[in-house]
Amino acid sequence: MKNNSLLILLIFTNFYSFSQNYEFETTVDVETTDVISQGNTGTCWSFSASSFLESEITRLTGKQIDLSEMYTVRHTYSDKAWTYVMRQGKAQFSQGGLAHDVINSVYRYGLVPNEVYSGLAHGQKKHNHSKLADSLTTVLKTYLNDTKVYPTNWKNDVEQTLDFYLGKDITTFTYNNKQYTPQSFLEMTTLNPKDYVTITSFTHQPYYSNFVLNIPDNFSNGDFYNVTLDDLVAITNDALKNGFSIELDCDVSEKTFSSKHGLAIVPADGSSDALIYLSTEKDITAAYRQQEFENFNTTDDHLMHITGMLKDQNGTTYYKVKNSWGKTGVRNDGYIYMSEAYFKLKTISILIHKDAVPNAIKGKLDLN
DSSP states (O other), X not given: OHHHHHHHHHHHHHHHHHOOBOOOEEEEEOOOOOOOBOOBSSOHHHHHHHHHHHHXXXXXXXXXXXXXXXXXXXXXXXXXXXXXXXXXXXXXXXXXXXXXXXXXXXXXXXXXXXXXXXXXXXXXXXXXXXXXXXXHHHHHHHHHHOTTTOOSOHHHHHHHHHHHHHOOOOSOEEETTEEEOHHHHHHHHTOOXXXXXXXXXXXXXXXXXXXXXXXXTOTTOOEEEEOOHHHHHHHHHHHHHTTOOEEEEEOOOSTTEEXXXXXXXXXXXXXXXGGTBOOOBOOOOHHHHHHHHHTTSSOOOEEEEEEEEEEOTTOOEXXXXXXXXXXXXXXXXXXXXXXXXXXXXXXXXXXXXXGGSXXXXXXXHTOO
């Protein structure tokens, strides 16, 4: 018994003596705004894409502007409600969305700063859309249940619901002592919504084509450009090294995606100990990636903002990913350090400025 105890102690000691904690070195760091929280909402798509556009404004103009996430959310709810009704309820109506929904909203409705449209009504300090979403759903389903006896105009009811929970829509405002409309404010930022493209990598569609990706939150039928997995990684790495940040849509349901530890990895043995100790990761192939997508182990759970690159003590590449869950109770000040393996396996798509795409790949995609 004594010998067995000594053997167990020896194994335990050897395990921890050979285990290494993570040590990271930042290699690329694109300027961005502070980490904030989306609160009790399903609007990560607006928070992450707004953060992405804030970095784009800084890259293009040198200005730091805190954009209103809720101005975009408000208009996207209206567009989503229209789609839901016109499809007679045969579409998704939820809080979710994708990055191109933000780009579509910017193109149609412009931008406003957060200080003039916070979306926090009735003295709220944090975003909470549970009652808003339920109220909108009730309006739409009641109308569709019997359009002939619906007592009022459903479109007006949707707008009044948004007015109540988010605040009235805004058409003119003052910012830095200058008068703007949402469209003139967009012009001031120099952003051009037509410059942004969504890129993915799946084998069920031809590479270097574009197609509508059939995922639940793609209510607007947005187009995705399809590239090889190696090219998806190359586009991401090249963009970051050249000062562009990236909008990311990915799966965060894995037990080795942890905001608590600030890590997202794909350990070869599947052990959650890899969140603490450096470990070997799985080799991610296009076939394995496709398999995980088709069996629904990879879904479009969450959108975030890639703002940099790091490497660990073994030289493994990680992405510095800005989350929208705030800084409380998380490591890395609200950022996730995502390994290249996790990115390859769990990325649904990226949204990026077309000038960030390497010329050789841009030519294959016919991007002007």
